[in-house]
Amino acid sequence: xxxxxxxxxxxxxxxxxVWEIPQxxxxxxxxxxxxxxxLLDEISEDKTLQQLKNATHLPGVRxxxxxxxxxxxxxxxxxxxxxxxxxxxxxxSPGAVGYDINxxxxxxxxxxxxxxxxxxxxxxxxxxxxxxxxxxxxxxVHQGTKGDVDAILERGMEWALEEGFAVPEDLEHCExxxxxxxxxxxxxxxxxxxxxxxxxxxxxxxxxxxxxQRVTDVYRDDVAERFGLSEDQIVVLIHCGSxxxxxxxxxxxxxxIEQAHAGLLDRLPDKELAAAPAGSQLxxxxxxxxxxxINFAWVNRQLIMHRTRxxxxxxxxxxxxxxxxxxxxxxxxxxxxxxxxxxxxxxxxELFVHRKGATRAFPAGREEVPPAYRDVGxxxxxxxxxxxxxxxxxxGEESLSExxxxxxxxxxxxxxRTQAKQEFWGGDVQDDLREQSHVYVKAQSGATVAEEAPxxxxxxxEVVRVSDALGIGDRVARTFPVCNIKG
DNA sequence: ATGTGC
Numbered sequence: 001x002x003x004x005x006x007x008x009x010x011x012x013x014x015x016x017x018v019w020e021i022p023q024x025x026x027x028x029x030x031x032x033x034x035x036x037x038x039l040l041d042e043i044s045e046d047k048t049l050q051q052l053k054n055a056t057h058l059p060g061v062r063x064x065x066x067x068x069x070x071x072x073x074x075x076x077x078x079x080x081x082x083x084x085x086x087x088x089x090x091x092x093s094p095g096a097v098g099y100d101i102n103x104x105x106x107x108x109x110x111x112x113x114x115x116x117x118x119x120x121x122x123x124x125x126x127x128x129x130x131x132x133x134x135x136x137x138x139x140x141v142h143q144g145t146k147g148d149v150d151a152i153l154e155r156g157m158e159w160a161l162e163e164g165f166a167v168p169e170d171l172e173h174c175e176x177x178x179x180x181x182x183x184x185x186x187x188x189x190x191x192x193x194x195x196x197x198x199x200x201x202x203x204x205x206x207x208x209x210x211x212x213q214r215v216t217d218v219y220r221d222d223v224a225e226r227f228g229l230s231e232d233q234i235v236v237l238i239h240c241g242s243x244x245x246x247x248x249x250x251x252x253x254x255x256x257i258e259q260a261h262a263g264l265l266d267r268l269p270d271k272e273l274a275a276a277p278a279g280s281q282l283x284x285x286x287x288x289x290x291x292x293x294i295n296f297a298w299v300n301r302q303l304i305m306h307r308t309r310x311x312x313x314x315x316x317x318x319x320x321x322x323x324x325x326x327x328x329x330x331x332x333x334x335x336x337x338x339x340x341x342x343x344x345x346x347x348x349x350e351l352f353v354h355r356k357g358a359t360r361a362f363p364a365g366r367e368e369v370p371p372a373y374r375d376v377g378x379x380x381x382x383x384x385x386x387x388x389x390x391x392x393x394x395x396g397e398e399s400l401s402e403x404x405x406x407x408x409x410x411x412x413x414x415x416x417r418t419q420a421k422q423e424f425w426g427g428d429v430q431d432d433l434r435e436q437s438h439v440y441v442k443a444q445s446g447a448t449v450a451e452e453a454p455x456x457x458x459x460x461x462e463v464v465r466v467s468d469a470l471g472i473g474d475r476v477a478r479t480f481p482v483c484n485i486k487g
Numbered sequence: 488a489t490g491t492g493c
Contacts, residue, residue: 243489417491
């Protein structure tokens with residue numbers, strides 16, 4: 001048997017790109033890493049594998065905890081981690097969802113081609129930077145009232161539709177149709193609501209961005225045609241989350257769960273994995289609050305998209321409808337959701353599927369896939385770095401049996417933000433991108449550009465190649481940046 | 488990720 005020895009953890013090769021950490025000690029199940037050997041070399045450099053092992057200690061974890069090819073260490077649980085945990089006798093863990101609840105990405109199409117924007121990149125990036133709020137702190141597209149925040153938390157993109165920030169087709173092209181009906185705004189603290197009130201429609205900082213891109217490659221003609229994608233087409237990618245509101249929800253419930261379920265915590269190998277037992281009051285409360293934060297993030301991305309449509313209409317002196325600026329799809333990267341899956345003994349169970357830095361990747365036929373894509377599989381959007389472009393995939397046939405219907409979410413960091421700032425200088429990164437790749441970057445902070453330099457990320461091509469080879473997410477098209485705004 | 492911290 002082929003094995004891979006990382007520091008303190010031995011993995012057994014199951015087949016190409018599938019590695020297993022066998023069950024031992026307090027593990028309730030084995031763990032699996034889906035990666036090439038090159039990616040595994042990177043994954044094994046930080047605490048990812050230990051965190052993945054730790055996750056299998058959570059009560060009710062089913063089949064195996066999984067690390068995606070873009071995995072790296074996170075708070076308690078890997079970013080790029082997936083755990084399907086029994087919703088009846090298991091638990092729910094905020095650390096396995098992440099601080100930025102429903103951090104995610106949407107792609108909007110246009111009928112413009114690269115030739116239409118060439119020579120106008122500067123004008124476009126300036127107009128977008130001016131119109132779309134970004135950076136740390138407050139200021140959003142819409143200054144919300146207390147009532148707005150409650151309505152957003154309760155109804156998600158249905159609120160945006162009522163307020164004229166969306167058209168019905170936007171909701172039809174969003175995961176969960178842009179609303180989690182399990183949301184309970186009363187379970188979100190006033191502090192979280194106050195933080196969110198003036199951040200409705202704002203990018204934030206860190207790896208969040210808005211990017212105008214051109215489609216460079218199409219790999220599956222039939223699926224690309226169904227998605228409305230073709231070479232040289234201009235598209236817009238929006239990557240952001242639930243800002244301070246989601247962060248506060250995570251903080252609030254981590255503290256409460258640590259205190260109320262100290263007994264369970266004592267049996268876990270890492271305090272950061274704090275979990276509420278299924279059926280407990282805090283499990284219900286956290287789920288309701290998390291779903292509300294999910295709704296907030298969808299509205300956030302919707303309002304940024306709405307503003308982007310206005311900018312394009314202005315710059316190109318027409319209407320967004322004439323530019324056919326339609327939403328391809330919006331996918332969540334940091335969520336937990338009740339879903340029914342076949343587990344290890346062939347039984348169908350309701351699970352809290354935790355996807356932290358992982359994308360739902362449902363294939364054709366699955367009822368949660370919206371009618372527009374039910375017969376081809378859902379679109380999956382995987383952003384790469386500023387220098388590497390991004391991918392559109394579609395849900396693969398193997399995802400339901402291998403990954404609870406999930407795949408990767410991005411390139412994955414190679415180094416810390418602190419290290420990145422020592423290696424790169426923002427202005428140089430911007431100059432290099434413009435001169436070598438014709439990519440126009442505008443940011444609130446040079447430090448953010450350094451932290452997000454292309455060199456701090458893993459090879460997104462390799463991540464997507466593994467997803468495609470495993471059949472969990474099939475490569476459809478590749479894009480490359482034209483201009484990018486960020487915090 | 489984040490009014491970047493208990």
